[in-house]
Amino acid sequence: MNRILPRLLLTPAVATLLLWMLVPLLMTLYFSVIRFNLLQPDQIGFVGLENFEYFVTDASFITAIGNTLVLLGSVIAITVVLGVAIALLINEPFAGRALVRVLLISPFFVMPTVNALLWKNMMMNPIYGVLAQVWLFFGATPVDWLTDWPLFSIVIMVSWQWLPFATLIFVTALQSMDREQLEASRMDGAHYGQQLRYLYLPHLSRSVAVVMMIELIFLLSVFAEIFTTTGGGPGDASTNIAFLIFKQALLNFDAGVASAGALFAVVLANIAAVFLIRLVGKNLDP
Numbered sequence: 001m002n003r004i005l006p007r008l009l010l011t012p013a014v015a016t017l018l019l020w021m022l023v024p025l026l027m028t029l030y031f032s033v034i035r036f037n038l039l040q041p042d043q044i045g046f047v048g049l050e051n052f053e054y055f056v057t058d059a060s061f062i063t064a065i066g067n068t069l070v071l072l073g074s075v076i077a078i079t080v081v082l083g084v085a086i087a088l089l090i091n092e093p094f095a096g097r098a099l100v101r102v103l104l105i106s107p108f109f110v111m112p113t114v115n116a117l118l119w120k121n122m123m124m125n126p127i128y129g130v131l132a133q134v135w136l137f138f139g140a141t142p143v144d145w146l147t148d149w150p151l152f153s154i155v156i157m158v159s160w161q162w163l164p165f166a167t168l169i170f171v172t173a174l175q176s177m178d179r180e181q182l183e184a185s186r187m188d189g190a191h192y193g194q195q196l197r198y199l200y201l202p203h204l205s206r207s208v209a210v211v212m213m214i215e216l217i218f219l220l221s222v223f224a225e226i227f228t229t230t231g232g233g234p235g236d237a238s239t240n241i242a243f244l245i246f247k248q249a250l251l252n253f254d255a256g257v258a259s260a261g262a263l264f265a266v267v268l269a270n271i272a273a274v275f276l277i278r279l280v281g282k283n284l285d286p
Helices: 003-034 052-056 059-089 096-110 111-123 130-139 150-175 179-187 192-219 223-228 242-251 255-284
Strands: 034-036 040-046
Touching: 003 034, 003 255, 034 223, 034 255, 052 059, 052 179, 052 255, 059 150, 059 192, 111 130, 111 223, 150 192, 150 223, 179 192, 179 255, 223 242, 242 255
Parallel strands: none
Antiparallel strands: 034 040
């Protein structure tokens, strides 16, 4: 009875959670194997893997895959490298450290759409944006970022928002370091470069793996920044998998192909998650 009663009490919550997770997934699976275009609701029928074939043979598919990989790799590299650097910089006590930490973490709480609008209108506008004024100050021609460098612009926006998350994780990890070990290394004559290589970076390896795993899973679904700023363009220059699914669903009104694309994204995310979970597991081994 001591074992059965807790399980009975947990059953409603677990069942609700399973339904909340499984019903949308099963509906997506159903729509992915039928012909279901919102402009032709009367033409419904089983098509098997035809929707998947149509999605992967789309002219934008290869470009979207490449853009997704570039976006993931660039944002993760930027946030990890700069996150470690900033965390090391603010780890030691200094006047106003608490205020600096709050300011560094603040961008993570900005909504993605607001983040995109801020960069689009205040920073990257080629006429009155901050970056345009900096270019003019040095006598250079302002860059139309969203037209000339669309994917790089998205990388900057997303990195700016996720950098505080990585910094917070790394700062927390640094606070748990053994101070006696650091003092002993100083007494033994180790300079900061040696401490960084043999003490700080090995200690941060677990945190780096965790940050990479979490960011990889969430960055696969980057959409708001692209929709708000470039619209996936010019052409397909900034289209990723998430935006390609949106194009199939709401621009082409093809729910079947969009569902197939969503399942493709789910499989891709799970493959990445399994790989990174194993990586994190290795780092957690004593």
